Amino acid sequence: MGDNTKLLDEDFSNFLNFANKYEKFIIAGHKEPDGDCITSSLVLAELLQTMGKKTLVVSAGPFKRTEVKKYEQMFAKNIDSFATNSKCGLFLVDCSLLGRIGEVGISENQFDTFIIDHHKTAGNSTQKSIIKPAAPAAAYLIQQLFEHSGAELDKQTANLLFFGICTDTGFFRFLEENDSCVFEAVARLVSKGASPKKTYDEMTGNKPFVSRKVLGMLLDRTELFFNGRLALTYETYEETERFGKDSRDSDALYQMLSSSAGVEAIVSIKQEKPEMCTVGLRSKDAVDVSSVAAKYGGGGHKNAAGFSAETSIDALKQDLLKEFKKIFA
Ligand SMILES: [Mn+2]
Incomplete structure (x- = not known):
């Protein structure tokens, strides 16, 4: 950077x-x-x-x-x-x-x-x-x-920009030692009235209780592949209907799984409709998941990408494991 x-x-x-x-x-x-x-x-x-x-x-x-x-x-x-x-x-x-x-x-x-x-x-x-x-x-x-x-950059605008930057940096967790420019930029926003504390509370709080239950369910069924380097989990259409999309907390799911020792990439398949799934991909360091997403017409960043596909969870899982085999082989 x-x-x-x-x-x-x-x-x-x-x-x-x-x-x-x-x-x-x-x-x-x-x-x-x-x-x-x-x-x-x-x-x-x-x-x-x-x-x-x-x-x-x-x-x-x-x-x-x-x-x-x-x-x-x-x-x-x-x-x-x-x-x-x-x-x-x-x-x-x-x-x-x-x-x-x-x-x-x-x-x-x-x-x-x-x-x-x-x-x-x-x-x-x-x-x-x-x-x-x-x-x-x-x-x-x-x-x-x-x-x-x-x-003139007023307090409200400063807070908006601060919220935007915090969202994509995982509240600065994704930044590295050469990202001082970003901290200089957010320092200017804080000097105009942006509040890190309020922003953090707004970003992480107020989740419905059922979202904690769903998180537990998705963690419980997570499987590891390639000697624990890939973690894969899924949500079925029936669950999507039962719990509602509001009950998803993908950020927390990725955070929990990526903090597990040895995990380098995460796949989260969500069956949105009987014949359609969306897939979230996350990775650490060198693993490039945007290239995987691009193969399915999706996009994103090296360490965070996604796509949707008209297929079933099982078919997608098998297909994605073939793709990740190329990466982890
Ligand atoms: Mn963005």
Whole structure:
């Protein structure tokens, strides 16, 4: 990390060129938004408003994670009549593909598009994108755009950006010795009124009791493969229906399993519908799970990725074990 997470002069000018092209902007992040996606969208909207632009933040939802529910009301579910002509630009934040944003009424090539993303699978920056795979959060990129603009960063905005950066860094647990830039950035946010204590409580608290039970169930059925280097667990459709998606606490599950000695990668299969599963992949250090996700049309980061597939839990399990055999062989 380090300097390659910082925006360059050309990034700022590419952003300004695009922002100056239109009077109205739609801002969209990925479906199933997380704190980074939500705060990036909201703060980018605020920045564009300080430039006199009209904005619409959209999200296909669902707002599943406990800590993001209160933001749902701030997002439109689709673009409706906001943009009926071509004088509108589109910002994609915390994702790089239109397919990742879900159903919000935007079709391919409908809008001139600018991407702000930090996913490894997103490629490189262009004149119409700021892509920094080494950046820990999209909110960290948005913070740089905001600060560069000279607009006043108030307490509420500082808290939003802080929440976004905390989400994707696992409250700084994923950062390493060369990530001082990120701590410098969040120090500026705290100096503007962002509260680490309140943010931590909001991110980790208020989980439904049943989510603790589900966590126990998923831990209980976890199997180890490849001499304990891969941990795999799953949730059936029947359980998804019975407990509800609100009862999931994937972050806690990954944290528990990755702290188990010898585990280098984690697979969590969730059967969302009888014929459809989503898969979360996590890894430590050298193991690259984004390459596994990419094989199934998914995406993400080296150590955190995911995808969905129209198949059964058993078929997926067998297939994924073949993929991981290539890694752990
Ligand atoms: Mn992110």
